[in-house]
Amino acid sequence: MKRKTVDLLIENTNELVTLKGGSRKPLVGKQMEELGIIKDGALAVKDGKILAVGKTSSVEKRFRAEETVDAKGKLVIPGFVDPHTHLVFAGSREDEFEMRLKGASYMEILRKGGGILKTVRATRQASERELVDKSMKTLDTMLAHGTTTVEAKSGYGLNLKDELKCLRVIKKLNEKHPVDVVPTFLGAHAVPAEFKGDTDGYVDTVIDKMIPEVTKQRLAEFCDVFCEKDVFTVEQSKRILVKAKESGLRLKIHADEMTSFGGAELAAEVEAVSAEHLLFASEKGLGMMAKKGVVAVLLPAAAFSLMSSKYADARKMISLGVPVALGTDFNPSCWVENQQLVIALACREMRMTPAEALVGVTVNAAHAINRAHEVGSLEVGKKADIVVLDIPDYRFLGYRFGVNLVEKVVKEGTLVVDCERGIMHN
Ligand SMILES: [Zn+2]
Numbered sequence: 001m002k003r004k005t006v007d008l009l010i011e012n013t014n015e016l017v018t019l020k021g022g023s024r025k026p027l028v029g030k031q032m033e034e035l036g037i038i039k040d041g042a043l044a045v046k047d048g049k050i051l052a053v054g055k056t057s058s059v060e061k062r063f064r065a066e067e068t069v070d071a072k073g074k075l076v077i078p079g080f081v082d083p084h085t086h087l088v089f090a091g092s093r094e095d096e097f098e099m100r101l102k103g104a105s106y107m108e109i110l111r112k113g114g115g116i117l118k119t120v121r122a123t124r125q126a127s128e129r130e131l132v133d134k135s136m137k138t139l140d141t142m143l144a145h146g147t148t149t150v151e152a153k154s155g156y157g158l159n160l161k162d163e164l165k166c167l168r169v170i171k172k173l174n175e176k177h178p179v180d181v182v183p184t185f186l187g188a189h190a191v192p193a194e195f196k197g198d199t200d201g202y203v204d205t206v207i208d209k210m211i212p213e214v215t216k217q218r219l220a221e222f223c224d225v226f227c228e229k230d231v232f233t234v235e236q237s238k239r240i241l242v243k244a245k246e247s248g249l250r251l252k253i254h255a256d257e258m259t260s261f262g263g264a265e266l267a268a269e270v271e272a273v274s275a276e277h278l279l280f281a282s283e284k285g286l287g288m289m290a291k292k293g294v295v296a297v298l299l300p301a302a303a304f305s306l307m308s309s310k311y312a313d314a315r316k317m318i319s320l321g322v323p324v325a326l327g328t329d330f331n332p333s334c335w336v337e338n339q340q341l342v343i344a345l346a347c348r349e350m351r352m353t354p355a356e357a358l359v360g361v362t363v364n365a366a367h368a369i370n371r372a373h374e375v376g377s378l379e380v381g382k383k384a385d386i387v388v389l390d391i392p393d394y395r396f397l398g399y400r401f402g403v404n405l406v407e408k409v410v411k412e413g414t415l416v417v418d419c420e421r422g423i424m425h426n
Contacts, residue, residue: 001061001062003061003062004062004064005063005064005065006044006045006065007045007047007065007067008044008067008384008413009042009044009059009064009065009067009068009069010042010045010071010076010386011042011059012040012042012056013041014071014073014392015037015038015039015393016037016039016053016076016378017035017036017075017076017077017078017378017394018035018037018041018053018379019036019359019363020036020378022364022367022376023376025367026293026295026323026325026367026368026372028321028323029319032355032359033355037394038053038054038055040057041053041055042054042055042056042060043384044059044062044063044065045065045384045386047413048384048412049381049382049383049413050378050379050383051063053379074388074390074391075388075389075391075393075396076388076389077146077362077386077387078362078377078385078387079146079148079385079410079411080147080339080340080362081147081150081361081362081366081368081369081371081375082142082149082150082327083274083297083325083326084153084276084328084329084368085151085153085327085328085331086152086153086186086330086331087139087170087173087330088166088169088170088173089131089156090122090126090131091122091332092332093114093115093118093333096115096118096333097333099114100306106333107258116155116189117193119156120158120193123166124157124162128165128169131165132169132176135152135169136173136177139181140177140423142179142338143177143178143179143409143411144409144417144422145338145339145340145406146387147337148179148375148387148409148411149179149371149375149385150180150182151181151182151183151368151369152173152181152182152183153185153186154167154170154183154185154186154187154220155189155190155224158187158189158191159192159194163185163187163210164213164219167183167219167220170183170219171183171219178411178412178416180371182221182369183221183222184221184223185220185222185224185244185249187210187211187214187240188202188203188206188226188236190231191232203240206240207239207240211243211244215249221249222249222273222369223240223245223249223250224252224253225252225253227253227254228254228258228261229258234263234265237266238266238270241272242270252272252273252275253272253274253275255267255277255278256275256280256281257277257278257280259280260280260282263278263285264282264285264286264288264289265284268291268292268294269288271292272294273294273295273367273370274294274295274297274325275296275297278298279303279310279311281296281313283316283320286316286317286320290320290321290322293323294322295324295368296322296323296325297326297327298350298360299312299326299327299329299342300349301328301329301334301341301342303349304345304349305334305335305336306333311350314350314351315350318352323364323367324356324359324364325360325364325367326339326343326357326364326365327339327361327368328342339361340401340405340406341401342357343358343360343361344398344402346360346398347398348398353398354395354398355394357397357398358394362376362377363377384412384413385412386409386410387406387409388410389407390406390407391405404419
């Protein structure tokens with residue numbers, strides 16, 4: 001039989017984690033332990049897509065390639081999907097990290113004009129070009145750690161002009177960088193200084209001015225809101241989300257992060273695609289989310305970064321049938337680009353198993369950003385977003401931490417990271 005020539009073969013894996021079967025619906029409960037592992041597996045890649053997946057012996061019989069990656073002794077998985085990042089901002093807040101170490105709380109820093117508001121001032125001053133250059137570097141770091149798709153929120157502009165600027169930056173990043181970037185409008189991230197004491201006035205601006213312009217210019221797929229005590233009430237959040245949905249945006253909510261506030265209930269009520277954080281979500285709210293299939297995006301690095309001992313109750317969510325995904329929450333107060341660290345934290349602090357955590361950073365994360373039809377698992381027809389790790393099996397992902405285990409990253413069929421050669425795009 002004549003072998004068909006393809007662009008790339010990855011073969012001889014110790015373990016190939018396919019996550020087969022999770023494309024249509026997110027994995028829940030016991031399904032989160034089913035990784036679809038092929039021992040001594042191989043992948044054939046053509047035109048940026050996966051053409052075949054199977055045992056090395058059978059894939060080799062059917063295909064030959066110019067470029068072959070020998071993954072002997074290695075783990076091969078789908079590229080990580082990071083479903084929650086605040087990718088675009090200017091400046092940094094290492095000073096506040098030091099203040100927090102000396103006892104200041106997040107809300108105290110915010111009331112003093114620090115926190116989000118400090119980053120808003122810096123981001124408003126920055127040019128589009130500066131923001132693109134800075135975020136390109138962040139995406140390089142994410143890619144080097146195996147992330148091939150990210151969600152990116154606006155939310156440090158907090159006025160029409162600068163929110164649009166940040167969303168244009170996200171659009172440009174998606175065009176320029178190999179990592180796919182999914183845009184979320186988060187105009188309701190905080191109340192800007194010029195609306196201090198008039199949260200309703202700002203909510204009106206988000207609804208009447210920002211959402212219409214964002215949708216007219218097609219700059220976002222999702223709308224998110226920070227529903228939290230002293231930020232936006234459930235009522236205000238709902239007004240924003242209802243308007244966003246009417247305008248054709250899909251919904252996300254920062255819910256129940258610091259207080260039990262009814263965010264999970266609201267996420268289910270408005271049929272959000274995902275609800276984020278959920279540290280204080282009520283059992284009732286979680287039950288409602290399970291029923292509606294709202295993905296819980298858990299962000300253990302945020303709690304770790306804030307030095308909190310409180311983490312989301314992932315075990316309860318999994319037992320209730322809530323689909324669980326994991327993200328970095330990359331932002332100026334949680335500066336982490338690495339989903340491998342998130343896995344390690346999810347295992348240790350939330351008692352997720354390595355298998356559940358791996359589902360959380362791949363196929364379920366893809367569902368959280370409406371990309372499960374093209375990424376998140378290694379199946380025929382999907383994008384060839386593939387990571388080769390220098391570990392023999394998936395359990396090492398939670399077990400070894402603090403170093404980058406990635407050896408190679410393939411993005412849409414092209415080898416873009418090789419630990420011996422660095423990042424190879426542009
Ligand atoms: Zn966030």
